[in-house]
Amino acid sequence: MGNAAPQLVATDLDGTLVRSDGSVSPYSVEVLAELDRRGIPVVFVTGRPLRWTEEVFEYVGSHGLAIVSNGALVWDVARHEPWLERPIDPAVALDVARELRATIPGVGFAIETLEGWAMEPGYPGHRADDDRGFAAQRVAPLEELLSGPVLKLLVRGGGLAADAFVDAAVTVVGDRVNVTHSSFPLLEISALEVTKASTLALIAERLGAAPEHVVAFGDMPNDLPMLTWAGLSYAMADAHPAVLACASHVAPGHDDDGVARVLAEVLGL
CATH class of the missing domain: 3.30.1240.10 (Hypothetical Protein, Haloacid Dehalogenase-like Hydrolase; Chain: A; domain 2)
Known part of the structure; x- marks a missing residue:
């Protein structure tokens, strides 16, 4: 990716963007808003079901899409309807x-x-x-x-x-x-074909982002496909050992606003 700004940011929620108390900190909210102002989409990619993900929809940004259920559903937040469903037979x-x-x-x-x-x-x-x-x-x-x-x-x-x-x-x-x-x-x-990565790839294509220009953050085994797919990957400091071994970089922990701090550094905020 070099010194170029990312074309897309993909972040897990629990243990990654969301703090232990269930909140998204004011600092993280401001960094997400600044990326949106700069036209850099931040896509939430979570194992959470829809009913739990709705708690953070106010932070989704202008692109309006969130990946839930490990990639089995993409929700259009603005239209309040599915953009894509990838069910099991x-x-x-x-x-x-x-x-x-x-x-x-x-x-x-x-x-x-x-x-x-x-x-x-x-x-x-x-x-x-x-x-x-x-x-x-x-x-x-x-x-x-x-x-x-x-x-x-x-x-x-x-x-x-x-x-x-x-x-x-x-x-x-x-x-x-x-x-x-x-x-x-x-x-x-x-x-079988549904992972966070395979669904994120579909959204990245829609948003015009090449994999090598995507930054991804995660902490658990369900994040591994996404971290492998993205050009630049960050494991949270308190991540699962397999995630720490897979990612190209380590971010501060989720209670230390690791996602926001890395993005602020990458973008020179």
Whole structure:
């Protein structure tokens, strides 16, 4: 990228742009606004579902697009409608779930759709949903939940740590779907071709940004494809070890406004 200004900035949210208390700091907000004034789009690229991402839509900028659910959905903030949906085929999701249930005892399943989330009986909910007041829209056997396309298949249980959980699942179904995690032992399963990177590439093309002129920030394994794809990549100082090993640079931690501080330096703000 040299000394040229980036054509596009891509940033994860939790553990990256968003602080531990759930806020985007005033300093970060001002830096994002300055990039928007300079015509440099900042695209939020998150594993969060739509209902959690809406909290930061006021900071999206004039380009108006946000990538959620690890790339399975691009939301047009201004129009309040999908710009792109990249769902999993329900037959594939059901086949994958059956194999995971047979090989990793104790797992339970839920799904993410455009409308919200639903779960099979006994699935442990998510504290983030509880804290925000988002109850499951439906509780039913997985075969009934998978009557149509879903954005993500979620898997919890089995007693494995997050990385080991992903490794075990990839061994079984990694040739049919994309399996990742973004923090705790929760498998986030998307269609095979769907990653943060593959969806970001579509937006970058729309916005006229070449990969080598993209700066990306992340902290967790679901960010790895995006960090590998971008011309310049930053792992947050407190990132997952695999992310620190992958990225070309290290940014200060998310509680130290690392994204904003790096962008301010790159742009000479």
